[in-house]
Amino acid sequence: MGKQLSPASREAAGQFPYLRVANVHLGRIDYADVNTMGFSSREREIYGLRPGDILLNEGQSLELVGRSAVYEGADGVYCFQNTLVRFRPSEQVLSAYAQVIFERWLATGVFAAIAKQTTSIAHLGSERFAALDFPLLPLAEQRRIVEVIDAVSAQERAIEASIAKLDMLKVSVMAELASMELGAFEGILERGPQNGIYKPASSYGSEGTPIVRIDSFRGGPSDFTRNLLRVSLSAGEVERYGLVTGDVLINRVNTPELVGKSTAVGRLVEPTVFESNMMRCRVRADRAVPTFVETWLGSSLAKTHFRMRAKSAISQASINRSDVRSCPFPRLDVPRQLNFLKRLAAVRxxxxLEEVELAKLGDLNRGIIDDLLDSGGRARARSAP
Incomplete structure (x- = not known):
């Protein structure tokens, strides 16, 4: 483990840069925010880093303890703090191979299993870490494994870059909405906005009519065919508050950042109602497509409108019918709305598809590492002090 930071070391002569937990991320080291403290010549020999050293988070949240990265900087340019454990491989171990093992141990909970929890911080412990069985394979086998993992990782990075570009394209398509001529939301309404039904907690149970609540959807596409609470209602209440496919639900009471979240009702398998902290709108079929309305209400312009009109009360905010009616809405006819949705769907x-392929590569990567852990010998991990 590295040197402990103290008031004396902060003020001591011989200030020298050191790495800490905040610098060591999974598979990379961030040098943008490096602190300094006093290190004597002897301490620089002990705590100085060499290329190929691996730094692991010693004190972290339980799910991140043991997070590691290979140091690839110059010899002796940085030291490290005691919030990190250094692993210095012997001639029998490749740094890249050891990093593969440590990443797998992090992902499978090996580090979490040996960590000692103190309040919100878990400690890896250099002795507990050193006592782990390390899968020691011949160097040629280690190189082969690293080459395979690197090849898969390169494919993963390429797909991640492609997904990022598609994200930018999706943002670009959505940004087109901001340049369109705008009217008012009330111009596309057939009915509503209508508040939902309020029922006391005693009315909810395992039987009754499914009810959509604010936690039933996130904003955007939703599924109201399952996982809904049920409430006891009269036939008249079901008729008055019953949803139909194409209805648009708008959250009228929520936290300031979520007020106004919306969804278009899709397929329903039985009569379903909505609760009082949301409003139901029914749009005219000749003027708006419900899924386009859903998309628009999730845009930055619509969200900004609702946030500016919201009335705050402690940790909650609310909007009313007037706020919904006055929400801006693009002056687009139905064919152009459908064309926009088609283009957006193509990107999504x-x-x-890219995300599915990325998940497959992740499974392949994990499978390769699992295979290697099931083969070869076992030796003790050793970390330099």
Missing amino acids: DQQQ
Whole structure:
């Protein structure tokens, strides 16, 4: 482990840069925010880093304890703090191979299993770390494994870059809405906005009519065919507050950042109602497509409108019918709305395909590492002090 930071070391002569937990991320070291403290010549020999050293988070949240990265800087340019554990491989171990093992141990909870929890911080412990069984394979086998992992990782990075570009394209498509001529939301309404039904907690149970609540959707596409609470209602209440496919629900009471979140009702498998902290709008079929309305209400312009009109009370904010009616809405006819949705769907579909491929590569990567952990010998991990 590294040197402990103290008031004396902060003021001591011989200030020298050192790395700490905040600098060591998974697979990379961030040198943008490096602190200094006093190190004597002897301490610089002890705590100085060499290329190929691996630094692991010694004190972290339980799920991140053991997070590691290979130091690839110059010899002796940085030291390290005691919030990190240094692993200095012997001639029998490649740094890149050891990093593969440590990343797998982090992902599978090996580090979390040996960590000692103190309040919100878990400690890896250099002795507990050193006592772990390390899968020691011949150097040629280590190189082969690293090459395979690197090849898969390169493919993962390429797909991640593609997903990022698709994200930018999606943002660009959505940004087109901001340049369109705007009217008012009330111009596309057939009915509403209508507040939902309020029922006391005693009315909820395992039987009754499914009810959509504010935690039933995130904003955007939703599924109201399952996982809804049920409430006891009269036939008249079900008729008055019953949803139909194409209805648009707008959250009228929520935290300031979530007020106004919206969804278009899709397929329903039984009569379903909505609760009082949201409003239901029914749009005219000749003027608006419900999924386009859903998309628009999730745009930055619509969200800004609701946040500016919201009335705050402690930790909650609310909007009313007038705020919904006055919400801006693009002057686009139905064919152009459908064309916009088609273009946006093409980007989203391609992004989903890329994400599926990325998940497959992740499974392949984990499978390769699992295979290597099931083969070869076992030796003790050793970390330099």
